[in-house]
Amino acid sequence: xxxxxxxxxxxxxxxxxxxxxxxxxxxxxxxxxxxxxxxxxxxxxxxxxxxxxxxxxxxxxxxxxxxxxxxxxxxxxxxxxxxx
Numbered sequence: 001x002x003x004x005x006x007x008x009x010x011x012x013x014x015x016x017x018x019x020x021x022x023x024x025x026x027x028x029x030x031x032x033x034x035x036x037x038x039x040x041x042x043x044x045x046x047x048x049x050x051x052x053x054x055x056x057x058x059x060x061x062x063x064x065x066x067x068x069x070x071x072x073x074x075x076x077x078x079x080x081x082x083x084x
Contacts, residue, residue, distance in 0.1 A: 005032045012074050013084040017067045023059050026073065033082060052080040 001009075008029045011018050027045070030037060035049035043058040054076045059065055065073075 001029075001032045005029045009077075009082075009084050012070060012077065017070050017074075019067045019070070020064045021070060022063055023065055024063065026065065033077075047076070049076075049082075050080045052076065 004025070005028065008021065008025045011021050012026070012029075027037060030047055030049065033049060035047050038046045040046050040055060043060055045056050045058055047054050047056060054072070056069065056073065059069065
């Protein structure tokens with residue numbers, strides 16, 4: 001995991017929740033953590049990490065996530081045993 005991945009991970013776990021994390025940075029972080037990503041229908045992205053499975057919606061038209069998506073991602077990472 002490089003420095004940019006660490007910054008993204010820190011941003012995901014920071015309170016108050018950041019509403020402007022780029023989705024591309026989140027996908028890059030997930031891959032660095034060993035997750036497998038696969039495209040679903042529409043803007044859905046399936047993520048499998050350490051036996052945990054989640055489905056997220058790629059944001060559009062803006063490339064940044066909203067607070068709800070960041071909270072869901074944070075919960076998923078915690079359940080998968082990832083800590084900042």
